[in-house]
Amino acid sequence: MAPLIDEIDKRILRELQADGRVQNVELARRVGLSPSPCLRRVRRLEEAGIVRGYAALVDPATVGLRFTLFARIWLTAQDAETIDRFVAAMRRLPEIVECHIMLGDSDALLRVVVEDLDAYRRFQSTHLTATNGIRNVKTDVPSETVKSGVALPIR
Template identity: 55%
Template sequence: MPLDDIDRRILTALQRDGRLTNVELADAVGLSPSPCLRRVRLLEEAGVIERYVGLLNPPKVGLGFTVFARIWLKGQDEETVGRFTAAILKLPQMVECYLMAGDCDFLLKVVAPDLEGYRRFQIEHLGRIEAVQSIKSDIPMQRIKQTTELPLQETC
């Protein structure tokens, strides 16, 4: 779906605050409420807006420890990858999972209460997935930037 400048302004505003009322959103992007609501509905129907969520502060909910786990599988065939992805999808501690090109097969972002919590998770869950050959864990020392906002420029 090609996005015009108004669509981009709507999406930018909603990325910053998904709880804006339609009237507030319309005012922020320079439309009247009815056309603004129509545009939002079209963006939702087209799948440009997937869903609305509340972003939580991980430490405040007891999950302030983040680990990036690089996973190597025993094989890259469809069955092995399928078994691994099926197992990963059942683990709520996995907040992101990527099939990679390059050195490792998968990159996972895992949240845990602390180092011991992650160690238990790795031993009790990740290490028990039959398809896993090895796991390398990287622990970030400081978060420099984290955003859910996509940069919506006119070149999109």
């Protein structure tokens, strides 16, 4: 069962999504609390797993990762062992920034970030193979990113 959060918690979450480095005193001011109750609420949200962590958002192009590709994956089988082997392998690969097990036509969807198309070709031929439970891969190359974000629409 999901923990109950009230309107103040939601304001805190929206503020933290916009600026995870905001100081508690400033966060408290923004959400209309004094610092001590605000800090208690933030800690409760963290302990409940609602706030899973904090991270820096890095511009991929500035660190040489200019290509984002989406790979639709079909597995060699649908049994638990094959799926577990696939999931374990995908978790070890830093180039895979998202991995979703899918319902529908394909079995999984990957978002892969690499330097260039040659790097992806090498990555695919090395890692997206039957050894990792993969039968087939279809790669989609986006022509333009219209929207990309991590903030959830907390209302």
